[in-house]
Amino acid sequence: MYPTIYHALYDLFGIEWTWTKLLNSFGFFVALAFICASYTLGLELRRRAASGIFQPQFIKVIRGAAPNYIDILFNAFIGFIIGWKFIYLVSNSQQLFGSSSPQEHIFSSEGNLWLGLLLLVGFGAWRWWEYRREQLPEPVEVSEKIFPHHLTGNITFLAAIFGIAGAKLFHLIENPDEFKAFFVAPSVNSFLSGLTVYGGLIVGAAGVLVYAYFKKIPLLHLCDAAAPGLILSYGVGRIGCQVSGDGDWGIVNTAPKPGWLSWAPDWLWSYDYPHNVNTVGQPIFEGCAPQWGEHCTHLVPGVFPTPVYETTVAILIFIFLWRMRTKWTTPGVMFAAYLIFNGIERFLIEKIRVNNKFEWLGINMTQAELISVLFILAGIVLLWYVKRTKSAPNEASTVS
Numbered sequence: 456m457y458p459t460i461y462h463a464l465y466d467l468f469g470i471e472w473t474w475t476k477l478l479n480s481f482g483f484f485v486a487l488a489f490i491c492a493s494y495t496l497g498l499e500l501r502r503r504a505a506s507g508i509f510q511p512q513f514i515k516v517i518r519g520a521a522p523n524y525i526d527i528l529f530n531a532f533i534g535f536i537i538g539w540k541f542i543y544l545v546s547n548s549q550q551l552f553g554s555s556s557p558q559e560h561i562f563s564s565e566g567n568l569w570l571g572l573l574l575l576v577g578f579g580a581w582r583w584w585e586y587r588r589e590q591l592p593e594p595v596e597v598s599e600k601i602f603p604h605h606l607t608g609n610i611t612f613l614a615a616i617f618g619i620a621g622a623k624l625f626h627l628i629e630n631p632d633e634f635k636a637f638f639v640a641p642s643v644n645s646f647l648s649g650l651t652v653y654g655g656l657i658v659g660a661a662g663v664l665v666y667a668y669f670k671k672i673p674l675l676h677l678c679d680a681a682a683p684g685l686i687l688s689y690g691v692g693r694i695g696c697q698v699s700g701d702g703d704w705g706i707v708n709t710a711p712k713p714g715w716l717s718w719a720p721d722w723l724w725s726y727d728y729p730h731n732v733n734t735v736g737q738p739i740f741e742g743c744a745p746q747w748g749e750h751c752t753h754l755v756p757g758v759f760p761t762p763v764y765e766t767t768v769a770i771l772i773f774i775f776l777w778r779m780r781t782k783w784t785t786p787g788v789m790f791a792a793y794l795i796f797n798g799i800e801r802f803l804i805e806k807i808r809v810n811n812k813f814e815w816l817g818i819n820m821t822q823a824e825l826i827s828v829l830f831i832l833a834g835i836v837l838l839w840y841v842k843r844t845k846s847a848p849n850e851a852s853t854v855s
Contacts, residue, residue: 456700458732458750459557463698465746474548476557477541481732484695488688493611495684499780500604500677508676511600519591527582534578539571603672603680613666614659621658625651625822652689653801653826675786675841682793683776689797690769697762700731705759705807725757759807765800772796787841794834802827 457463460478464470503509543566544551551560667677696703708725716724729739729752736752743751776793783789801823810821 456728456730456732456750457698458700458730462730462747462750471746472548473552474545476548476552477544477561479699479732481695481699481701484698485692488691488695489611489615491691492614492681492684492688493607495687495777496610496681497604497607499680499683500602500607503676503680504602504604509603509673511602512671513598514601515596516599518595518597519589520594521590522583522586527579527586530582531575531579534574534576535571537571537578538574539566539568542570543567603670603677606670606672610663610666613662617662618655618659621661622651622655624658625654628654628822651822652692653823656685656689657826673786675790678790679780679783679786679788682789683773683780686769686776686793686797687773690766690773693762693766693769697760697766700728700733702731702733702735702809703762704728704754704809705761706809707756708759708807709756722757723760723763726760727753727755727757728760729753758809761804761808765804768800768804772800785841787837791834791838791841794830794837798827798830798834802831 457466457480459476459480460483461472461475463480464472464475500509504511540561544557544560548557551557663681664674664677667674693703695701704726710725712719712721712724728736730743730747730750731752731754732750734749734752736754739751739753772793776789776796779792780789783792805821805824805827808823810823812819812821
């Protein structure tokens with residue numbers, strides 16, 4: 456397992472770039488998951504616009520206006536953060552990260568103040584110069600044609616902000632002890648650790664749908680366009696769980712590997728997650744170089760590597776949905792299929808996955824099991840509704 460990009464580079468290539476300890480491997484794949492979702496969403500929205508599903512909205516834009524000093528100050532602030540903190544950490548990583556974790560320094564007050572001030576002035580001046588270069592003696596009002604795919608960046612940004620907040624909220628609800636500790640002693644570290652995928656999906660989707668409503672983007676068409684990318688990003692995110700060993704693994708598996716899996720490596724059936732980011736399990740006494748730091752543990756006995764299973768199934772679902780996106784023309788059918796497939800996959804994987812259980816109506820279940828059942832039911836209801844109403848497949852709409 457590779458808790459950070461540093462550990463991956465060290466183990467695979469023998470490269471020791473200490474500054475890459477700043478790059479958490481799970482966070483890397485989460486970022487990649489958002490990129491995949493954004494890219495596929497943009498492709499689908501553009502295709503649907505080309506087919507006539509969306510009609511453009513013309514909005515008024517002022518060209519050649521005076522500099523926006525709020526924007527200039529924001530860019531200056533970004534420059535200050537880069538110079539004061541990140542360049543300082545990268546250039547001093549060998550001394551700083553030798554005996555402590557990068558997080559201790561990221562969220563401290565240490566940094567290069569003078570370099571921060573220099574970049575503050577530089578970033579601010581550059582943005583001011585850009586405004587001055589485009590400024591006209593008399594600003595003019597022009598019309599711009601806007602399609603939904605032009606808003607893909609905004610949608611992705613909202614999904615990330617609301618998604619991370621929702622993932623943290625659902626995790627705290629599922630783990631009440633951490634909920635209390637989080638508010639007694641809040642910190643950036645405590646916020647970034649512990650995320651629940653379904654919480655991120657639900658709250659992130661809610662934020663995006665509200666935005667789409669105000670922008671007058673047809674919600675069912677937007678949901679259909681997002682569905683393939685959502686399941687793909689889910690699978691990519693699970694790669695991060697597997698690579699980092701973040702505790703999102705299965706239950707103990709001491710059973711012998713079945714004959715029908717004789718072609719597969721042993722770790723695909725039962726895995727010990729060496730060097731996992733949570734540093735849980737028994738110590739690794741042999742072959743654990745100092746570069747691994749505190750990450751010298753592995754699970755004994757091994758467990759089901761459930762992130763691998765989920766990634767495999769998610770990619771298969773993505774391939775199927777992507778192939779069907781031009782065949783299913785009734786709005787809502789694609790998203791209904793996504794809800795059903797996602798719910799079934801997660802419900803089944805919960806049977807061999809470590810998670811907290813609670814009792815509801817006399818039934819012991821996990822939070823994910825309950826939500827996955829609701830996903831399946833919601834998908835069935837949506838499928839029934841759209842089939843019953845027989846929505847027009849190419850109904851034109853506008854964006855404002």
